[in-house]
Amino acid sequence: MNLVLVEHVDGAATDVSLQALALAAGLGGETHALVIGPGGAAASVNIPAAVVHVAEHDALDAFAPDAWASILGGLAEQIGATAIVAPGSGHATDAMARAAVRLGEPLAANCISVTPGDPLLVTRVRWGGSLLEEARLHTGRALITVAPHAVVAAPAGSPGSVETFTPEIADADLVVRVRDRVAPPAGGVSLADAKVVVTGGRGVGSPEGFVVVEELAALLGGAVGCSRAVTMSGWRPHTDQVGQTGNKIAPEIYIACGVSGATQHIAGAKGAKKILAVNTDSEAPIMSIADYAVVGDLHEVLPAISAELRRRRA
Amino acid sequence: MKTLVCVKRVPMTGGRIVLTEDEQAIETKHLGFAISPHEECGVEEAVRLWEHHGGDTVVLTLGPADAEEQLRDSMAIGIARGIHLVTDGEEWDPEATAGAIVDVIRADEAASGLFDLIFFGNESADSGGFQIGLRVAHALDRPCATGLKGVAVDGDLVRCEQEEGGGRDVYELPLPAVVTVLEGLNLPRYPSVPGRMRAGRKPLEALTPVRPASRLERARLVVPEGESKQAEVLGRGPDAAAAVVDLLEQIGVAS
The missing domain is CATH 3.40.50.1220 (TPP-binding domain)
Known part of the structure; x- marks a missing residue:
């Protein structure tokens, strides 16, 4: 079974998260999804997974990567996930690396394809995409992040079921937590969006x-x-x-x-x-x-x- | 204040990546080497902290004998001493790299006190594993923030700005802490000639750890098949302007 960490903005799964779901489908077996924090319940209804787990807790209003890693790792152990997949965005990559070290597992970052088997084969991005690496992942529980915009996103769909839960979060996992936000500079055309x-x-x-x-x-x-x-x-x-x-x-x-x-x-x-x-x-x-x-x-x-x-x- | 910066020696790949015959590495015969860009900013930041707070600054790398060049480059702009985990040139995976770094940090801290702040690059330019700093922080049981473009020490706290969604998320970590930084954090200075002379005399500790088996095992490298294009030449010099504007109109961006 695969567990996919799905990020969401304004109550909808992000594109890169749908790409992670598509890559996870290539692993075979059932796919569960995890959404964390406010807006997760709204996003869950359009996530194509057998089960969408929604983690809700007052402390999750602001991103706290250790708390995310604890929830992700805990759920993976509970449902017996043999692969954990997440988009290669900043926050998700951060949480995945923390989950990997907590679970005592390797992490294959920025993958663009997977071939199931023992060992699992992955192709991952090096040099920002100028070079690819084919690698073998020797573990019974593979942690994989998916390079953004390299995989065709999974079509939107409805979940088989939605399960909301309240995770236990240790105080120590809230030390690293977003305290404030600096807004992007106003005006002008941003490089990322410019035509x-x-x-x-x-x-x-x-x-x-x-x-x-x-x-x-x-x-x-x-x-x-x-x-x-x-x-x-x-x-x-x-x-x-x-x-x-x-x-x-x-x-x-x-x-x-x-x-x-x-x-x-x-x-x-x-x-x-x-x-x-x-x-x-x-x-x-x-x-x-x-x-x-x-x-x-x-x-x-x-x-x-x-x-x-x-x-x-x- | 005592700080550590971990850096990686990477080739400067230029216009086209060429692999060795066994497809295990980049052919570097004709390439220069540098500190991986994010870490270069880590070195600069550690030097600036030392300029404000004084104390001890250390640069560490795990890499081949030639990586001494990158340690000396760091010492040339102000880092006080170096630690070199010397390898045979074979790449170490992230778990193994972090393990060796943790061992040497523990030994140094036992001898001369805790590092208040440890800098890593958010990811190396070449292998891009996105995890060494977090693995080291976890082993040392220290808070860690990643992907930073702002790092400011204020008393016992470090204020961290992480680029996210166009803006920045702000964290405040108690020291001692680990931070992983991005290029753009600062504009690294170039070493001066006297700086280079001094760097040659600064202390450098060399150790040769043994590489454990890898659970993320590289099979081979592949240069992705780009469309090898031959650009359509629209013209030479200013006379090409009309053809360029025709193209911009065709794409629909001219008006």
Whole structure:
């Protein structure tokens, strides 16, 4: 039997949780789901699992990863789960690693496929998706997180049954607990949601050089990004960085200017539907992953594109 | 204040990953190496804490003999001493790595007192296991917060900001504690030449732990089949502008 930790927002299971349910289905056997905290009961009615367990407790209003790990591990032992699966989001990964160490089990993070058997075979993501690892998981109770947006989500469905319970939570498991929340900065288009992203790499040459990148992004209602080389030079804040250790973007078009195309950067841009590279080097690695290219100096090309946009709008 | 930073030596992969013939590792013959990015920020943060509070700062790695380079890099920007768990280059799994780190932390703490704060990267750039810090924290029975872009020590507490859903979740942990951090926490400084000279003379303890059997056993690595594209060249220089705007109109983002 498999147990899937399902996260929920506004009373509905998250997409990445439905992806985790889909991966768990590939393990065979019955799937149970666990939802924790306020809104869990509302979310439970649309979760396609044999049984949805809803953990309710006053102390669960704020995320407390040790409490989550305790509930998850306790339920897994109680129902005899042979696999525990969760989405590879920040909170769920955190709770799963804590559950793994409590249960004395290994954790395979960011898997994209599983093949049942003894040992269980998993394919997991390395280098933010630039490399895959096929591994054998030697345990009778496999803990697996699922790489976001790598697996097709399970179709919505109704649970076989819903069982609400009140877990026991030790005070020690509430030491690490969300105390406060800092809201996201207001205004502007976020990189994660932007339909157009224009980024500058080392080829921009200076912080001031970004004015041409900003101009084009503004004309297209898009967001400005940058590569890691730019951030590490102190030209732009890290919040602008696209890459494995920065933002993950998924725009309609990604315009990469003076960006060489290192794997670290591309790991953050894989979600882009189309990529246009502007680069003086027609042999740069970015050219082998871009759909379109302009070979030339971005300081000449970008102002020309902006001017052409203005001309057609006039 | 006594702090520890755990770092990992990783290759700088450049534009394309090439594997060794046995598909067990990345071919690194022509690559440089660096501290995994999240941990680089951990090192910088530990140095800043030392600049404010003084005390002892230690950098630790588990890795091949060449990983001394990353320990010296850390000492070059201000870390006082290093501990090197020397391996034969074979990768250790997360359980084994955490176990070896816990053993050496216990030994160091028995000799010179508790670490008030222990830094890890949230996940390594290469293997991306997302768990070493939490495993170590659990073994030491210390609170741990993960995925942090803000770490501020205030008396006996550390205020932690974790990126979540566009905003930030705030935790307050009593010290001693373990934190796992993300790039963006700070802008790491570059080592100076005198810093590098000093680093060469700082104490470095080397140990050779034995690698236990792995329960998460790597079978092989695979470079994912990307669509190997040949970009359609829309033009050269500013003359390409009209073709680019045609494309933007076609995609529906021009207006």
